[in-house]
Amino acid sequence: MAATFFGEVVKAPCRAGTEDEDEEEEGRRETPEDREVRRQLARKREVRLLRRQTKTSLEVSLLEKYPCSKFIIAIGNNAVAFLSSFVTNSGVWEEVGCAKLWNEWCRTTDTIHLSPTEAFCVFYHLKSNPSVFGSCPRKNMQITILTSRHVTEYKTSESTGSLPSPFLKALKTQNFRDPVCCSLLEQPNIVHDLPAAVLSYCQVWKIPAVLYLCYTDVMKLDLITVEAFKPILSSRTFKGLVKNIPQSTEMLKKLMTTNEIQSNIYT
């Protein structure tokens, strides 16, 4: 509870996220029907691996079918655009599977027929070198994660307005021995959500992994933000994967124009 300057008492959100009273009540009032509803909801929220954009599930785990040495995962529109233009555009990449998931934030209730604009993930592998996997923890595998965040999430003693965004920062697991292409993310900055989940897994199970995080002030698809990822093209993972940079830049420009929403008199 907190008192405002106007004399009202309002329920302030607790930083520690403790809604414990509510949860305890839920536990007491839970009937077998509630438990069944929750079980069904959990089943609906399971991540499903499907084969090549079809509805058939993968019989074996993706990594058993396609063992790999390099696993690159891009999260977010700018990171995906970078990977599409510079990496999967060079060489021949074959789509080997996809992951579909649903949760309460999706605007559709249909878990099977998710359209490409809904949240989902496609796995590609390089035909000429099948051990490279674009988009599971084996000992000789190295994982690279690309994502972006808004620059206001970056903590610094100066004001975030004065930062030269976009800029790249990295976080790596203990077993990652290669040089990184930019400076490491300093404390007290942290990363959460999916990139953190992947990196945590890799740190715990001693898999070499690196996260490249682009801090930008433009969250929608943006040329300058995508180009901020370019320094990683000189890293060991990407050397040899990227063939033609001018062609990739052209590809990127095309991606931008197709994704541009028609402006109207209000913008």
Next chain:
Amino acid sequence: MFVPCGESVPDLAGFTLLMPAVSVGNVGQLAIDLIISTLNMSKIGYFYTDCLVPMVGNNPYATAEANSTELSINTEVYSLPSRKLVALQLRSIFIKYKSKPFCEKLLSWVRSSNFARVILLSSSHSYHRNDLQLRSTPFRYLLTPSMQKSVQNKIKSLNWEEMEKSPCIPEINDSEFCIRIPGGGITKALYDESCSKEIQMAVLLKFVSEGDNIPDALGLVEYLNEWLQIIKPCSDDPTASTLRWKIPSSWRLLFGSGLPPALF
């Protein structure tokens, strides 16, 4: 589950486990940070679960460039074998409906590791205090029955206040009395489970409000120190206590980045 940093699982039998509850003001977590930082405890492993929101960052206790690049995750285990102390640090909040499974996994680990006792550092909403509590010290303790047998005399000698029972349902006049810890997160659940599983657990908590909770964390570690004597007790000068505990380097910018000069 516990995953060691090294190749083998260290022997933690007979150790004291210090851990926080994710509670109001994050006081328990701040207190554990102070303990790990001051005692320079080394990381021995991770308590890897899907019950807390994932997060990563570089070493929060870094003292120099050399040790600043070690990755830290949301649940880590540190130890100081010379004092038979183990600290579990939780750095993010629980995912909805996952706090109970976490308590179960935690207590199962406590039993399988043969910890001598668990000390849970926590906090509770200060606005829930009754009149008596408002006038007394803000620190409280709770002991499970099996713990009471071993430390009751020591606790008595410290003149500590035990957490009072309050009406289970405040709106009803003749409601039964029970222990309530509003804002305490998993404190009550862990305490109740430890009572029924006969685990030696002590809960140390402070009544706090959200805000700059660093002084509360310092207060809580001093309270713990009265009992465990983690660091040498000093004179009565209260300001000296701030200097005895090492503030971790990650406690910078707790309230955000710098301000744009154009604001002024």
